[in-house]
Amino acid sequence: MAFKDHRDFFEVLEKNGELTRIAQEVDWDLEVGAIGRKVYETGGPCLLFEKIKDYPKGFRISNGTTGTWSRVGLAMGLRRNASVREIYKTYEEKLSQKIPPRIVKKEDAPCKENIMIGDNVDLYKFPSPMIHEGDGGRYIGTWDVVVCKDPETGWTNWGMYRFMVHTKDWLTGWPQSTSQLAMIFKERYLPKNQPMPVAIVLGTDPVSHIIATAPIGIQESEVDYVGGIRGAPVELVACETIDLLVPAHAEIVIEGELMPDKIAPDGPFGEYPGYRSGTMCEGVAVKVKAISYRSHPIVTMIALGIPPDDASIAASLTAAVSMKKGLLRRGVPVTEVYVPPEGVTHLIIVGVKKGGMEVARNVLDYFTARRVMTSKHIVVDEDVDVFNMAEVLHAFATKCHPGRGIAYEWYEGRANSLTPFYSPAERKKLKGVSVVFDSTWPPEWPKDIVPIKASFRTIYSQEVQERVIKNWEKYGLK
């Protein structure tokens, strides 16, 4: 089933016991954030806050739309308890087909039910949450889709970046300076001192939000991949004041211009690595020109923080599949890549058919070649289940040689400044370091010296294994 929006997805979540509606009035100022955070940390459901203090009934906030693997599985059309491996496999398969979007008329676009333009724009009409105590402001854009376009090639880019309410008609935000949005802006608009049209979209279909986190290639449009994964085109509609197309079934669409010559404070903000660290007052300012929204709109929040949450789960899926493709293109004999949500895309597990330091260095080179969002990479042999962190840890602890199994590389100008262990000076220069841990057996070792893994499957003969399995219940075991 292809979900059109958050609302039909919420119906399915509700049927599967994955949605809780909160009818009691809650405060947008910290209370919704604290509830959302606690629910993430206890593996709880998606939340829909239906009565928000200071706001009329019908103005709502959600949290955690796809904040667990179960909900990601449902969003992908799988059963609720699909395994992580199954979700990865389905995503990888569906990513191979692209379906272009379909443009619909304004009258067929639910996001046009209400429109504010020009002087009527007022961001305070919406219950933007103050998510964490000590944040720089009220973040309306957390689980969003941010749309921009290369005016020369027509390439439309979707990404996910934070945006904060600055005043009634200004937003400030922090798309990373190494992001594709930044690349388009710096190449096409900044040299001409022109503002760049951007649309911040809240609450469209769940796959669109997941794909907005994906490292899709330059000049490739995310919306085509969303269509492929959904098995149906995404319906888009023209914006009111800027030349962009946005999801027609979105809850709220904020149209604006990213200014080339004006800035204002953004942040600090409790970010996806699970900390509020740095990244303040070094972002962008957007003058809002129009807001269109559905009646009874939902501000789609993610109370970001320590994993798991929507960001760490979505990035686990989208980043891993992209990394696998990239590593294969580079000639690394990859079997599988896993990005454990607990590692918040700082930690990557790479399974290979043949290991050794040469392969490990090749892995490190791939991850440090361009902008670097990761920092620790563990390479394991193919007999290790990359999705099983107990097996990965065992391989790392027992096979990685501290003297010759570790390589690292420094770089400048392309590190992820949200990495908590970087000093303020390193963050400012985007200076970073990445490391690879070769947790494979050296390929040059003859077979007769390679230690034998003492597991049931590897240290007993087939005959002994079969006998034990056959008699299992006779032993009184279940």
Add this chain to the structure above:
Amino acid sequence: MDKEWQTFVRRFDDLKEGEVELFVKDLTPGSKKYNTRHVRATVAKAKGALPEAELLWIRSESGITALEPWYIRILEELPEWVPGKPWENVLDITEKVKKRKSKVR
């Protein structure tokens, strides 16, 4: 009750007493709480030094609040932004603009 404001600095020591330009957030409860204003103002650590002043809470870049509030008297409303290119440091630019204006005066 005194009106309350909040501002962010990288380090608590960065804020100096006297006339400053800064972005402040209005902490008045209601749907517009945390609205930002860019102002020229006089700030002081002690209320006695600034008659008819309002409360100013200081937070650092990690979001923690200084134990004691400062006091602020807003002198002038400024545009919602400062001139600068995206990803430039807003606080550095605010400081430079202030120094430039001081020289002109």
